[in-house]
Amino acid sequence: MIGLDSNILPVAFGTAILGAVSGGVGCYAVVRRQSLQGDAISHAALPGIALAYMLGLRSEIFLLFAAGLSGGLSLVWVQAVVRRRGATFDAALASAIVVFFGLGVVLMSRLQRTEGGAAAARLPQFLFGQEAAVLTFADLVPMLILGGLALGVVVLFWKEFLLLSFDADFAMTLHLPVRGISVLMTIVTVLAVVVGLQTVGVVLMSSLLVAPAIAARQWSSRFGHLMLYAMAFGSAAAYAGTLAAHHLGERGSAVPTGPTIVLCVTAVALLSIAFAPHRGLVPGYLRRRKAGAA
Amino acid sequence: MTIGEVELHAMLLTASVAAACAVPGVFLVLRRLAMVSDAMGHVLLFGIVVAYGVVGSLDSLWLKVGAVLSALLTVILVEQLQRTRLLREDAALGLVFPALFSAGVLISSLYFRNTHLDVDQVLLGHVEFAARWDALPMLGLLALNLLLVVGFYRTLKLTTFDPTLATMLGFAPVAVHYGLMAMASVTVVAAFDAVGPILVGAFVVLPAITARLFVDRLGPMIALAVGFAIFGAALGVRLAFSFATNTAGMAAATCGLVYLIAFLLSPKRGLIAVWLRRRRLRQAWLQALDAHG
Numbered sequence: 112m113i114g115l116d117s118n119i120l121p122v123a124f125g126t127a128i129l130g131a132v133s134g135g136v137g138c139y140a141v142v143r144r145q146s147l148q149g150d151a152i153s154h155a156a157l158p159g160i161a162l163a164y165m166l167g168l169r170s171e172i173f174l175l176f177a178a179g180l181s182g183g184l185s186l187v188w189v190q191a192v193v194r195r196r197g198a199t200f201d202a203a204l205a206s207a208i209v210v211f212f213g214l215g216v217v218l219m220s221r222l223q224r225t226e227g228g229a230a231a232a233r234l235p236q237f238l239f240g241q242e243a244a245v246l247t248f249a250d251l252v253p254m255l256i257l258g259g260l261a262l263g264v265v266v267l268f269w270k271e272f273l274l275l276s277f278d279a280d281f282a283m284t285l286h287l288p289v290r291g292i293s294v295l296m297t298i299v300t301v302l303a304v305v306v307g308l309q310t311v312g313v314v315l316m317s318s319l320l321v322a323p324a325i326a327a328r329q330w331s332s333r334f335g336h337l338m339l340y341a342m343a344f345g346s347a348a349a350y351a352g353t354l355a356a357h358h359l360g361e362r363g364s365a366v367p368t369g370p371t372i373v374l375c376v377t378a379v380a381l382l383s384i385a386f387a388p389h390r391g392l393v394p395g396y397l398r399r400r401k402a403g404a405a
Numbered sequence: 406m407t408i409g410e411v412e413l414h415a416m417l418l419t420a421s422v423a424a425a426c427a428v429p430g431v432f433l434v435l436r437r438l439a440m441v442s443d444a445m446g447h448v449l450l451f452g453i454v455v456a457y458g459v460v461g462s463l464d465s466l467w468l469k470v471g472a473v474l475s476a477l478l479t480v481i482l483v484e485q486l487q488r489t490r491l492l493r494e495d496a497a498l499g500l501v502f503p504a505l506f507s508a509g510v511l512i513s514s515l516y517f518r519n520t521h522l523d524v525d526q527v528l529l530g531h532v533e534f535a536a537r538w539d540a541l542p543m544l545g546l547l548a549l550n551l552l553l554v555v556g557f558y559r560t561l562k563l564t565t566f567d568p569t570l571a572t573m574l575g576f577a578p579v580a581v582h583y584g585l586m587a588m589a590s591v592t593v594v595a596a597f598d599a600v601g602p603i604l605v606g607a608f609v610v611l612p613a614i615t616a617r618l619f620v621d622r623l624g625p626m627i628a629l630a631v632g633f634a635i636f637g638a639a640l641g642v643r644l645a646f647s648f649a650t651n652t653a654g655m656a657a658a659t660c661g662l663v664y665l666i667a668f669l670l671s672p673k674r675g676l677i678a679v680w681l682r683r684r685r686l687r688q689a690w691l692q693a694l695d696a697h698g
Contacts, residue, residue: 144493146498147440149499150440150499154603195668195676195679198617199434199439202434202439202613204439205439205442205609206611206614206664208443208606209661210657210660212604212657213604213654213655213657216604216651216654217651217654220651221649317503318504321496321500322499322503324496328491367510367514369510370507373503374504374511377500380500384489392489392491
């Protein structure tokens, strides 16, 4: 059987759990038409990571915390700019991405000049995820804890999140603390991005949030089912992608896990769009042809 | 404080890159397609890698052609996915560009491990090595973009602000859309050598939204955006050389800083102006209440 010859199975298992977390949390972004939010958070994590590194806070926990903090800060920028009519949502998002990423590049470049090789070597890792061969299960433990936390919050605030995603006005009339719940949802999204950083990397993280939800949307119209489907798709793609990267790596080329996972999850989304029984393009075409023939 | 020759060349190049990007940027921002610039930047790598695989040489115009084609491919794929009505625009964009980017990274790490197609270099740009005449092609592109905008000014204006009316009057908004996308992708591709594909977006989006804070008319908005682009880029290069750091990243950051300052101080839409206006209105209202007992 594939993969049993090494320690890759526990790693693939770990990334699968992370895929489930991102897939589940990503559903909120997709139904709220904010699919590209994850893109901003993940790009904006870069200056946080660089700054923590510069300040000497180099343990995994600090780096993840700093990544989340600066990622969240980018969303504060977006929300502030949109609320005060400085720009439309898409332009605010695009501007946050480039400004934060630009700052990140500036800091990283300073780091490379002062520190040399060690820091420089870590930049690509955060951009595209680590090479499968380097990753161990122990690396994933902090991320698994954070991911569990994110899912815990989702379960705890299930009704509130649902209401806010589909009918924010109604939530307001019920005197729910809309602002607070919205902040909590943002924190959960940031957590989901942060846990994916090491496996998928900054640039590709948004896909792991969006694609499982897009796939799941083709299979069900109920939000609960949607989230379960998305978690299943996310974890399956992450598992398959990790194994694929590992096997390509064994054949001599160093392949990061990010791209293979993203390609797997995109394939799942495209196949769902094409073949899902009720909404899919091919079943729809067949139904129409049958109706035309009858 | 003197400016060295290397810095001057970097400044010229970055400023002309920024100015050329700002022109299509105005239309992308007004049409709410700002994220397309981000997507375009990401997929260039895919086009370059595929073109490199086909042509087999690095110093080739074909790489640029491949990059432009990959940007247009993204636009077409997003349109087609949206037309299925199974997913919305933001989701379609979020699905397509990471996938193409991944394919690019994967192909390059599988097949081109030992070539000079260095992913970091491709991602971050190298304006620091600008030569004397490097700015000329970008200035040419700026002139071309401006010429196209002036030539098709009324068409662009109408399709941007009222696509329905434009269709009824016999203009072709779809053709204009693809024309604009072609202009944007050629500009982004020409620019990414200098500043890297991700930070190109800074010059596309930031000058346009900065200009939008000051004016409501299209012509002045384009002129102002070009001005802000040149100012932000030049300031960024200056700071980058003072602090010995990455030029493109610094230029993106300074364009952001210029936007923030404008957002604070703009006489019409600035935070301070809006706050003052609100306070004046509130006081006028209270006085009116008092006067009428």
